[in-house]
Amino acid sequence: MKTRFTKLAALVGTLALLAGLAACGSDDSADADKDRTLTVFAAASLKGTFTELAKEFEDANEGVEVKLSFGGSSDLAAQINEGAPADVFASADERTMALVVDEDGTAKDPVIFATNVLEIATPVDNPAKVKSLEDLSNPEVKVVLCAPQVPCGAASQELLKKVGVTVKPVSEEQSVTDVLGKVTSGEADAGLVYVTDVISAGDTVTGIEIPEANEVVNAYPIAPLAKASDADLAQAFVDLITGSKGKDVFTKAGFGTP
Amino acid sequence: MVSLQVHVVDSARGVDLEFDVESGETVALVGPNGTGKSTVLAAIAGLLKLEQVRVQVGDRELVGPKTWVAPHERSVALLTQASLLFPHLDVRANVAFGPTCTGANNPGAIADSWLAELGLTELAARRPFELSGGQAQRVALARALAAAPDVVLLDEPMAALDAPSVPQLRKVIGRVLANRTALIVTHDPLDALVLADRTIVIDDGRIIDSGPSRDVLSHPRSPFAAALAGVNLIDGVATGPKTVRDNDQHELLGESAEELVIGAPAMATFSPTAVALHRQKPEGSPRNVRRGTVRGIEQRGGTCRVDVDGVLADVTSAAAAELQIEPGAQIWLSLKATEVSVYSR
Amino acid sequence: MSINQVDLPRWTMIPAVAGLAFVILPLVAMVLRVDWGDFGSLVTSESSLAALSLSLRTASMSTAICVLIGVPMALFLARSSSRLVDVVRPFILLPLVLPPVVGGIALLYTFGRRGLLGQHLEVLGIQIAFSTAAVVIAQTFVALPFLVVSLEGALRGTDPGYSRVAATLGANPSRVLTKVTLPLVWPGLVAGTVLSFARALGEFGATITFAGSLQGVTRTLPPEIYLQRETDPQAAIALSLLLVMVAVVVIAVVRRPGRNPW
Numbered sequence: 001m002k003t004r005f006t007k008l009a010a011l012v013g014t015l016a017l018l019a020g021l022a023a024c025g026s027d028d029s030a031d032a033d034k035d036r037t038l039t040v041f042a043a044a045s046l047k048g049t050f051t052e053l054a055k056e057f058e059d060a061n062e063g064v065e066v067k068l069s070f071g072g073s074s075d076l077a078a079q080i081n082e083g084a085p086a087d088v089f090a091s092a093d094e095r096t097m098a099l100v101v102d103e104d105g106t107a108k109d110p111v112i113f114a115t116n117v118l119e120i121a122t123p124v125d126n127p128a129k130v131k132s133l134e135d136l137s138n139p140e141v142k143v144v145l146c147a148p149q150v151p152c153g154a155a156s157q158e159l160l161k162k163v164g165v166t167v168k169p170v171s172e173e174q175s176v177t178d179v180l181g182k183v184t185s186g187e188a189d190a191g192l193v194y195v196t197d198v199i200s201a202g203d204t205v206t207g208i209e210i211p212e213a214n215e216v217v218n219a220y221p222i223a224p225l226a227k228a229s230d231a232d233l234a235q236a237f238v239d240l241i242t243g244s245k246g247k248d249v250f251t252k253a254g255f256g257t258p
Numbered sequence: 259m260v261s262l263q264v265h266v267v268d269s270a271r272g273v274d275l276e277f278d279v280e281s282g283e284t285v286a287l288v289g290p291n292g293t294g295k296s297t298v299l300a301a302i303a304g305l306l307k308l309e310q311v312r313v314q315v316g317d318r319e320l321v322g323p324k325t326w327v328a329p330h331e332r333s334v335a336l337l338t339q340a341s342l343l344f345p346h347l348d349v350r351a352n353v354a355f356g357p358t359c360t361g362a363n364n365p366g367a368i369a370d371s372w373l374a375e376l377g378l379t380e381l382a383a384r385r386p387f388e389l390s391g392g393q394a395q396r397v398a399l400a401r402a403l404a405a406a407p408d409v410v411l412l413d414e415p416m417a418a419l420d421a422p423s424v425p426q427l428r429k430v431i432g433r434v435l436a437n438r439t440a441l442i443v444t445h446d447p448l449d450a451l452v453l454a455d456r457t458i459v460i461d462d463g464r465i466i467d468s469g470p471s472r473d474v475l476s477h478p479r480s481p482f483a484a485a486l487a488g489v490n491l492i493d494g495v496a497t498g499p500k501t502v503r504d505n506d507q508h509e510l511l512g513e514s515a516e517e518l519v520i521g522a523p524a525m526a527t528f529s530p531t532a533v534a535l536h537r538q539k540p541e542g543s544p545r546n547v548r549r550g551t552v553r554g555i556e557q558r559g560g561t562c563r564v565d566v567d568g569v570l571a572d573v574t575s576a577a578a579a580e581l582q583i584e585p586g587a588q589i590w591l592s593l594k595a596t597e598v599s600v601y602s603r
Numbered sequence: 604m605s606i607n608q609v610d611l612p613r614w615t616m617i618p619a620v621a622g623l624a625f626v627i628l629p630l631v632a633m634v635l636r637v638d639w640g641d642f643g644s645l646v647t648s649e650s651s652l653a654a655l656s657l658s659l660r661t662a663s664m665s666t667a668i669c670v671l672i673g674v675p676m677a678l679f680l681a682r683s684s685s686r687l688v689d690v691v692r693p694f695i696l697l698p699l700v701l702p703p704v705v706g707g708i709a710l711l712y713t714f715g716r717r718g719l720l721g722q723h724l725e726v727l728g729i730q731i732a733f734s735t736a737a738v739v740i741a742q743t744f745v746a747l748p749f750l751v752v753s754l755e756g757a758l759r760g761t762d763p764g765y766s767r768v769a770a771t772l773g774a775n776p777s778r779v780l781t782k783v784t785l786p787l788v789w790p791g792l793v794a795g796t797v798l799s800f801a802r803a804l805g806e807f808g809a810t811i812t813f814a815g816s817l818q819g820v821t822r823t824l825p826p827e828i829y830l831q832r833e834t835d836p837q838a839a840i841a842l843s844l845l846l847v848m849v850a851v852v853v854i855a856v857v858r859r860p861g862r863n864p865w
Contacts, residue, residue, distance in 0.1 A: 074833045142733065147816065149833040170733035171815025172822075174829060178811065186717040187732050187815075305767050329770040330778075336771045342764045346786040355782075356772040405772045 041076040043092035087228035093151035110221035115256035120208040128189035144188040147172035159216040199254040260316030267310035273463035284440040286454035304329030335407035339417040341398035343386035350382040356405025372400040392423035412442040496524040512598030532597035533571035536590040546593035645841040654827035662803040665742035677754035707812025737814035742803035750795040757791025
């Protein structure tokens with residue numbers, strides 16, 4: 001019995017020590033190489049573009065490390081308001097940015113750096129032979145949309161209303177990623193996602209453009225945060241995003257630029 | 259009532275037993291631990307599968323080379339030393355369990371009549387954990403009998419009870435088994451004598467004696483049976499019409515119903531109380547006298563049971579003290595011929 | 604008169620209380636954040652009631668299925684002497700170890716439109732994806748191990764003598780199981796059922812991955828809470844507390860303290 005207890009105590013102790021070392025270790029290496037860190041919270045749909053631009057920023061600025069944190073915009077806004085340490089926030093819509101602005105979290109007014117419009121995505125073979133937004137109202141077609149509470153969902157509802165099409169979706173997903181997932185696996189016949197999502201999904205989906213798409217534009221704002229430890233560095237990053245280099249990257253990905 | 263025929267073979271354990279129980283007869287199975295007695299009962303009840311078993315009840319074959327009747331269809335009831343009353347049912351429901359399973363017409367009434375038969379009516383609503391050991395065993399007995407079995411098996415039913423409870427339960431069992439085909443495994447010679455018509459002695463996986471209980475226990479043919487019956491047993495060769503000589507060249511003169519055949523294997527038995535102990539070689543009439551070393555002493559109430567080279571002698575504690583009996587001491591034994599029973603093997 | 608506990612050293616109080624605090628404090632934090640004035644209207648909104656009703660219905664059905672298939676599974680694990688059992692056991696525990704989303708993906712690849720079984724069911728006109736049935740399947744998948752593990756442990760701990768005696772009294776195997784074996788393990792069975800229900804009620808990852816999320820059809824309370832967080836954090840907290848209350852009520856009702864297990 002005594003040896004068993006000692007073994008257990010030793011195991012727990014070792015795990016705790018390892019955890020402690022790991023934590024120390026990562027900090028040490030970071031401090032050793034870099035003098036300055038910039039923490040950027042960005043919407044999930046900005047992953048590809050922001051990762052590329054963050055690298056550019058690091059190359060251009062000696063000794064700076066950009067830490068990117070991607071997630072759902074409202075999750076990120078909530079975390080920022082609850083005190084998460086971030087220097088810059090880029091969200092997928094103006095409503096979630098407003099959540100942070102209302103709490104006086106931003107150092108400057110937000111600036112729109114990219115726009116996105118909706119597109120229909122179907123499985124590669126397009127089994128339901130969808131050609132237009134109107135086809136989605138066909139009850140035989142299994143349509144998946146974002147839930148109205150999330151930005152892409154709100155945009156989808158608005159667009160459908162504008163075009164005058166009623167859709168009864170089989171599921172309202174938490175995020176665009178989930179919608180795309182259901183489409184690529186063939187569970188759904190069609191879904192409404194962003195143009196950028198269709199492009200990044202490559203040949204796993206077929207995209208069908210919507211003529212009226214430009215009537216509902218999703219605008220992506222970015223702002224440096226009041227609690228940023230280095231206000232100049234934060235602003236520099238915002239400038240990169242809103243500058244010409246940023247515009248190139250976003251356009252390539254399928255975003256619109258203001 | 260039906261008869262029971264059993265043949266059990268388990269070569270891994272060296273067991274080969276074959277015996278019958280007449281219809282309405284109760285047979286006691288005795289023998290040292292581990293010789294397979296409980297195995298036999300389990301095989302008859304259908305709770306164990308052995309390599310070679312044949313069990314026949316009446317003209318129904320329950321187990322055979324091509325037969326296997328499931329336990330619940332055998333009509334063989336088993337009572338063990340743990341009463342195993344179902345803890346989630348009260349006494350009455352426990353007793354009614356058997357008839358309920360077999361679809362009897364009025365299980366409650368059957369239960370009530372058995373409760374009455376065994377004097378348990380006022381315990382009907384109690385839960386098993388509220389009963390004493392003796393009460394629980396009586397309920398278990400009622401439960402087994404309420405199932406109207408063809409054969410009743412009892413596996414040391416009184417082993418877990420305290421001594422005062424035993425005689426009462428024995429009496430009850432004796433009464434209800436009166437005309438039933440039953441097999442009882444026991445370590446208590448009184449069980450064999452009181453409850454069983456016949457006793458079968460098993461040792462080393464084989465039957466070494468079988469016969470009316472009284473005979474088997476008063477003329478034991480094995481050390482185990484002798485110890486069970488509480489008598490001394492000497493194994494040897496007849497050297498005279500009434501004399502037996504054992505392996506240590508001690509001769510015993512005794513009484514016997516028939517004259518022994520000289521040179522043939524013979525046995526002598528005598529009760530421990532017939533043995534007298536002396537510090538010095540005794541003078542006088544007793545023909546059986548010998549010297550020995552005290553191997554062990556056991557106190558039993560006011561009596562001392564002394565082991566002298568394997569022979570058991572009972573003396574009063576006072577006498578033992580006076581004789582200064584202690585292990586290793588040299589002592590003289592004397593035994594009257596009239597107290598010794600000799601018989602051929 | 605009370606029993607003196609001889610294996611409860613004083614120092615165990617510290618980690619025990621710490622553990623209790625660890626579990627209770629987040630609950631207290633939530634309770635303090637809720638706007639109690641709005642609580643009533645938040646939990647009785649149309650979407651909330653739809654989600655609650657769906658959660659209760661699907662969790663009950665999943666628990667029932669868990670019991671129906673879990674009891675035989677536990678019996679095999681506990682009673683069978685076959686080597687196969689040792690091989691199979693780790694797989695039965697798999698849903699406990701898998702992240703729920705991974706479980707959902709696996710279910711999708713099995714029962715989805717283009718899944719292993721799903722594609723054949725599709726031909727027969729049976730569509731599981733996006734249906735309430737899919738929710739029940741997802742919940743059953745994650746909750747089953749709880750029942751099986753609890754019950755197997757309880758079965759191994761019972762004295763086989765009771766079942767054997769019942770057989771000699773004339774009970775066929777079905778009767779022995781229902782009248783003797785299961786009543787003997789009743790506390791273990793109840794505990795396993797409650798755990799399964801609670802797990803099914805709280806299931807989220809597998810549900811949204813496999814069944815989707817649509818009010819009244821597949822959006823149980825957890826996805827509803829998650830969605831509400833996007834627009835109305837107060838509603839999310841209120842619904843979370845509602846879920847906690849439902850779980851507490853179920854557990855309290857089923858495990859009334861002080862009941863003699865027999």
